[in-house]
Amino acid sequence: MMDYQDPRVEVWYRGASRDEPSSSLDAAITAAAHLAVGARPVLHARRPRPVWMVPLAAAAVLVISVTVLRLAPEEEVLPLKDAAREAPMAESTAAPPAKPQPLAGKAAALNAVSPPLMQAAPAASPGAVSKRAITPSEEPKRAGPASEEREAKRERLAAEPAETSRAAAATTAGAAPPASQPAPAPAPAPAPAPAALSARSAPAALAPPAPPAMQLAEQAPAGRRDTSVGETTVAEARKEKSAQEGKLSAPRQAAEPQDARAPVLRKGLGAGSAAADAQPLPPEAWIAKLLTLQAAGREAEFLAELAAFRRAYPQHPLPPPLEAALVRLPAEAPRPFPGQTPR
Amino acid sequence: MNESEDASDEDLMLRYAAGEAGAFDRLYARHRGGVFRYLLHHCGKRSAAEEMFQDVWMNLIKTRTSYVVTARFASFLYRCAHNRLVDYYRAQGNVFEVSADEEEGTGVSIAELPADPAGDPAKQAQSRETGEQVRAALKRLPGVQREAFLLQQEAGMSLAEIAALTGVPAETVKSRLRYALAKLRLELAELAT
Numbered sequence: 001m002m003d004y005q006d007p008r009v010e011v012w013y014r015g016a017s018r019d020e021p022s023s024s025l026d027a028a029i030t031a032a033a034h035l036a037v038g039a040r041p042v043l044h045a046r047r048p049r050p051v052w053m054v055p056l057a058a059a060a061v062l063v064i065s066v067t068v069l070r071l072a073p074e075e076e077v078l079p080l081k082d083a084a085r086e087a088p089m090a091e092s093t094a095a096p097p098a099k100p101q102p103l104a105g106k107a108a109a110l111n112a113v114s115p116p117l118m119q120a121a122p123a124a125s126p127g128a129v130s131k132r133a134i135t136p137s138e139e140p141k142r143a144g145p146a147s148e149e150r151e152a153k154r155e156r157l158a159a160e161p162a163e164t165s166r167a168a169a170a171t172t173a174g175a176a177p178p179a180s181q182p183a184p185a186p187a188p189a190p191a192p193a194p195a196a197l198s199a200r201s202a203p204a205a206l207a208p209p210a211p212p213a214m215q216l217a218e219q220a221p222a223g224r225r226d227t228s229v230g231e232t233t234v235a236e237a238r239k240e241k242s243a244q245e246g247k248l249s250a251p252r253q254a255a256e257p258q259d260a261r262a263p264v265l266r267k268g269l270g271a272g273s274a275a276a277d278a279q280p281l282p283p284e285a286w287i288a289k290l291l292t293l294q295a296a297g298r299e300a301e302f303l304a305e306l307a308a309f310r311r312a313y314p315q316h317p318l319p320p321p322l323e324a325a326l327v328r329l330p331a332e333a334p335r336p337f338p339g340q341t342p343r
Numbered sequence: 344m345n346e347s348e349d350a351s352d353e354d355l356m357l358r359y360a361a362g363e364a365g366a367f368d369r370l371y372a373r374h375r376g377g378v379f380r381y382l383l384h385h386c387g388k389r390s391a392a393e394e395m396f397q398d399v400w401m402n403l404i405k406t407r408t409s410y411v412v413t414a415r416f417a418s419f420l421y422r423c424a425h426n427r428l429v430d431y432y433r434a435q436g437n438v439f440e441v442s443a444d445e446e447e448g449t450g451v452s453i454a455e456l457p458a459d460p461a462g463d464p465a466k467q468a469q470s471r472e473t474g475e476q477v478r479a480a481l482k483r484l485p486g487v488q489r490e491a492f493l494l495q496q497e498a499g500m501s502l503a504e505i506a507a508l509t510g511v512p513a514e515t516v517k518s519r520l521r522y523a524l525a526k527l528r529l530e531l532a533e534l535a536t
Binding site for chain 2 (some may be wrong): 003004005006008009010012013014016017019020021022025026028029030032033034036037038039
């Protein structure tokens with residue numbers, strides 16, 4: 001053996017010295033070598049991903065996707081539901097119903113079914129004219145696409161505080177206040193009152209309070225007292241409801257557009273008055289007839305007619321001579337109870 | 344066994360210089376441990392060894408196109424490592440030159456060194472020694488002896504190759520190796536007792 005070699009030292013050395021460069025250093029050098037010759041670097045240092053990671057990741061993605069899909073529709077619908085819940089509250093004082101287009105369609109259908117009656121009514125009450133003067137401007141909005149309805153709902157929600165307070169006031173004061181008291185816009189009215197119409201376009205804080213219905217009626221000419229916007233919309237709503245029930249009779253159709261207190265009128269009509277059931281006259285014509293009877297001194301007939309009129313139109317404003325004659329009516333004559341809520 | 348595994352280092356280096364990246368991988372796998380241990384046991388610091396190791400291989404990558412087979416590839420590679428070590432020691436302010444005093448500085452003559460220790464040093468080493476002890480023993484060797492021993496063990500160089508690399512006669516290398524082995528045997532004997 002050569003004296004500059006010792007196998008035992010070599011074994012000792014090799015057995016004890018096993019140091020090697022780190023894997024990151026190996027990776028860096030080999031990557032540099034591969035890049036130098038334009039080859040794709042081999043990532044020695046990258047540890048293979050565990051097999052269980054792929055199915056676990058897929059399952060996690062699936063669960064998250066399903067959860068998001070199940071939650072997302074609720075999040076989208078919730079505001080609409082809320083808006084739908086709050087809309088009636090706002091609409092009770094100001095906003096139009098969600099289905100005004102069918103209203104117009106039903107009105108047209110009613111015109112087609114009983115043209116003479118429906119044509120007579122507008123002639124007798126110019127309120128129909130005022131109604132038609134308002135509805136065309138409203139109907140394009142009502143007949144608009146769903147997005148426009150949503151926009152309108154948003155605007156109504158923005159104006160909700162003022163309208164809600166008004167609705168609360170209407171609820172406490174009753175939906176059908178006495179004719180002698182200045183009342184806010186009728187609560188059940190589905191169509192916009194003038195104040196509500198202004199509230200739509202104006203901010204809630206600037207929205208003026210709805211003028212009392214009686215005040216509107218007094219501002220109107222005597223022949224047009226029943227033609228205010230609020231009354232017209234009440235009649236509209238009544239028409240819709242009656243049409244839905246399929247119980248709309250021809251005489252009622254003729255009377256409804258001119259009726260100022262529709263819910264009470266229905267009650268009066270339901271009382272079985274022969275005069276009312278048998279094609280009651282329009283209020284103006286009836287008042288003219290009553291004045292004629294009073295002037296003619298036909299007291300019994302006048303009182304009977306006045307009682308029938310009151311039953312048919314319990315809250316219709318009367319001229320002073322007839323108002324004064326109300327005290328002479330029999331006790332059983334239906335008189336509107338202050339704050340009575342119409343059924 | 345395919346052709347690449349049988350190829351010599353020189354052939355692999357030429358193929359890598361021609362653009363075959365896989366040849367470098369095989370070349371690197373063959374020499375990475377030896378070069379690293381050569382540097383580590385020489386300087387005794389892992390961080391410095393890693394830095395020099397990276398420099399050696401990066402230099403090889405850069406100069407691949409100028410590689411010409413004039414000797415064994417290992418000689419070329421370890422010459423690069425040796426030069427890097429010289430730079431390192433110069434930067435540290437240490438003298439890497441060989442002196443007669445250094446070779447004789449142990450104060451122990453070769454005759455006094457344990458020639459063949461009794462017992463089985465391999466078993467003793469395997470059971471007791473650790474890498475730290477080896478490094479400590481190597482660190483106690485003079486630099487030139489340590490280098491000669493490491494070049495012999497890690498690069499597998501012959502006396503002539505070590506002499507060519509270090510620029511000294513082969514007899515000087517032989518002498519350095521003898522001193523190194525004798526001291527290491529003494530270390531082993533101390534560990535055994």
